[in-house]
Amino acid sequence: xxxxxxxxxxxxxxxxxxxxxxxxASQSVSSWLAWYQQKPGKAxxxxxxxxxxxxxxVPSRFSGSGSGTDFTLTISSLQPEDSATYYCQQAYTFxxxxxxxxxxxxxx
Amino acid sequence: xxxxxxxxxxxxxxxxxxxxxxxxxxxxxxxxxxxxVRQAPGRGLQWVSLITSGGxxxxxxxxxxxxTVSRDTSTNTLYLEMNSLSAEDTAVYYCARDLENIAGYIDxxxxxxxxxxxx
Numbered sequence: 001x002x003x004x005x006x007x008x009x010x011x012x013x014x015x016x017x018x019x020x021x022x023x024x025a026s027q028s029v030s031s032w033l034a035w036y037q038q039k040p041g042k043a044x045x046x047x048x049x050x051x052x053x054x055x056x057x058v059p060s061r062f063s064g065s066g067s068g069t070d071f072t073l074t075i076s077s078l079q080p081e082d083s084a085t086y087y088c089q090q091a092y093t094f095x096x097x098x099x100x101x102x103x104x105x106x107x108x
Numbered sequence: 109x110x111x112x113x114x115x116x117x118x119x120x121x122x123x124x125x126x127x128x129x130x131x132x133x134x135x136x137x138x139x140x141x142x143x144x145v146r147q148a149p150g151r152g153l154q155w156v157s158l159i160t161s162g163g164x165x166x167x168x169x170x171x172x173x174x175x176t177v178s179r180d181t182s183t184n185t186l187y188l189e190m191n192s193l194s195a196e197d198t199a200v201y202y203c204a205r206d207l208e209n210i211a212g213y214i215d216x217x218x219x220x221x222x223x224x225x226x227x
Contacts (some may be wrong), residue, residue, distance in 0.1 A: 011207050016124060032212065034212075034213045034214075036153075036214075042177075042216060042219075043202055043204075043218065043219060043220055044153065044202075044214070045217075046207070046213060046214060046215050049207060049210065049213040050210070050213075055215065067174035074148065087152065087153055089153070089213075091211075091212025091213055093149075093214035095143075095158040095212070096154065096155065096166070097155045097167040097212060098151055099153040099154070099155075100152070101152050102153075
């Protein structure tokens with residue numbers, strides 16, 4: 001199984017800050033990577049797929065980059081509503097997809 | 109509007125069985141790849157099962173032989189039959205639809221249904 005490791009596990013930032021979350025795969029997943037946002041008590045929401053494609057309706061302050069084993073989710077200007085847990089997910093071994101352990105983002 | 113509404117969760121004793129339902133609207137279930145994902149309390153996301161548009165089924169090793177995914181085209185409903193349940197199966201179970209034309213990514217999720225396995 002491909003393991004997905006996110007860092008940091010939690011981060012605290014202020015409104016307007018640029019925030020970066022990283023995801024590392026235990027082996028190459030090419031560009032088969034997605035990012036999700038999950039708020040407490042809610043289902044995850046797809047933000048980015050294919051490493052850098054922005055899902056329809058997602059604000060442009062979210063962006064994704066990377067390929068192979070190292071990936072990044074960037075929020076260019078943090079907003080209060082961005083407080084959530086973020087998960088990366090590899091689809092290289094579809095249908096057996098795997099998720100990272102999550103990164104909790106808190107607004108200062 | 110695409111909607112997925114799960115039901116059927118609850119408290120079940122170890123070794124018991126449960127069937128989860130996922131009523132879909134706004135699209136045809138059999139036209140899409142459909143996925144079940146679970147999330148143990150306070151934990152991360154874990155893929156459980158997939159049924160393709162062609163009806164092929166796939167399972168995580170942890171549930172293979174115990175869980176069965178199916179669909180009913182007449183009611184546009186997805187099911188997850190769960191047998192031989194153990195405490196490790198306690199989780200919120202999400203029904204989800206894969207992104208159109210790019211399987212492996214999930215663009216629509218239900219609200220989830222909680223399954224608690226405990227005596």
